[in-house]
Amino acid sequence: MSDDLHKLVYYSHNRMVADDVALRDAVQQILVTSQKNNRAAGVTGALMFNSGCFAQILEGPMDAIEDTFERIQQDERHGDVSLLAFEPTSHRSFENWSMAFVGASLDDAARFADVARATAFDPSRMDGDRIHAILRELTMAEEHTAA
């Protein structure tokens, strides 16, 4: 058993076939469940959903990360999961977030598309560090807007 602080970054492809509204509800549901589970397990992180793809960062004790990731791997709502990073880390980047959701105001699809353009958000072409940096930046921006 190990409780060393680790972080894990992955991206995957959405497999849910649904219209925008249903998709938003589904992602919302995923978020709520993951926030609940993560709080209990001491896991923090961020999730980004951009029509075709999920990108997620998990940080916390190694065992908790492994359990959380295993649950994610058994979820058939997404597929082609690529693990971009799984490594020890000295500090949490999303301390205050049981699971931050980037682009929480999904209503504005255009804005989301802008984010994608501005950040060149194509997770399949990025490494774990890059995704980590982008998600961190965007979460900070969200936090700022919300305040």
Next chain:
Amino acid sequence: MEHRESGASAVMQSSQIQPTHEGLLNTAVSQLSVPVLVLDQGGIVVAASRAAEAVLGKHVIGENVESLLLRDAKLDRRAADLASQDWIRTVIGSVLPTRIEPLGEAGFLLTIDPELARDVLEEQQVPDDLTGLPRRKELLTKLNTALENARRDGRPVAVHCLDLDRFKFVNDTLGHPIGDALLKKVVQRMQSACRKTDLIARVGGDEFVIVQEGIPTVEAAEALARRLVDLIGRTYVLRGHTVNIGVSIGVMLSEGESDPDTLMRSGDLALYQAKNAGRGCFAVFEPSMDTAMQERRTLEIDLRRALALKEFELDYQPQIDLSSDRPVGFEALLRWKHPKRGRVSPLAFIPLAEETGLITPIGEWVIRTACHEASSWPGDISIAINVSAVQFRGGGLVETVLSALSQSGLKPELLELEITESSLIDNTEMVLSTLRQLKEIGVRISMDDFGTGYSSLSYLQKFPFDKIKIDQSFVRGADDSSDCGALLKAIASIGASLGMKTTAEGVETENQLARIRSEGCTQVQGYLTGRPMASGAILEFLNKTMMKDIAA
């Protein structure tokens, strides 16, 4: 020759004398209640008692016993009159003491401790400690019930035979505790893909069977198999390690009067098909698989005795040096003349020989025969011999080459071993170290079929090959495609700058020859410059070609 009169040893002695009785003798061995394996000289399992296969948990005929034994000790033929002790691994990880005794010079008899074997078999009857899943016995009982239900409701049962890909590798490299943790997660994923009513059983170390009851159509079975391949193939994180494995699945649907044995056997055949198709996928059983398997089996039986019955021959194809236009060597080409099948194409039997490990003794025969033949040739005519990736396993290749050289008196620098890029893909380091040893002896090493594999250039950097053989597809294409011409030229110049010779293969026309010459290749081999010939025709060919320019 000393004879040990245990039942099975007497059986094997006579099978050497009368190969026609082989089937009968194999059946006799299979009926023995003692767990025994009969091995040939090379350590390949040629017969196994049911008791042995039951305790080992898998079919082992055709496997090299070295993959089962705990020690890496090679069976030593020179110490052929001494019995030795070793330990054998079962698929569920038990390790049992065994006694290996020679059967004269024909092979070996391996006996597993019968009492401990019985204990292991009894363990098989109770649920698996690690995963809590039922084992084979409960599986068969439940499958019987499921089949009765199916006959009543008219909704078939699907049997999924699962075999994890690369699990052994994880176990060997990361250790058993990680392997065990991985198996638990694999089982969770299976459970997550299945309905609660589906039965999952662990029938071997990394083999599982899933019984899916009351399915409406074959599509429902395919959907489950597809989900299993997807979920089990996803990356695992285990105690800080990232682990990737896959699963191959064979699927069989029950119909009418199906019985458990036939269903499982057909599922296994489909599994074999899925593995052959590249693993990480599933295959649904089709009757043609059964026919193909029967054919493969009879071919395998014939192949096993081909060496003893002297059905192999070597032909030799000349290699011409382009600066002198004179033959400088021959490539040995293996031919199999079967009394009934006629000439069997190497494309048909080499893959089977590799899969069954028979390539090792066959390859050894080729090396010895070709070296012996070449030692009688005049001047410094070299001999090129193809070596399969499989021959690098087990570590006997260097010894074989040394012994063939000393017996024939052939100069090491006249022996060229040709390997393909694919031999380097797995176990690169091990293969490279063997190549280095061979090179130290003075043997030349060629890269065969260059250009048809993947990372050819990186391999050229990793080892100082003496020669690159350019695949015939580039030569044939050079007639009408300037791309192929450009590639020929590029490969020839890579060879030149790395100090490697380049041989263009498959040359058939004067045009191609002129092209090859102008692009800077150093040697040529093909129908135009010399067809493969029997050993008896070589001296005449050499005499003739030494007299005149072949390109004239």
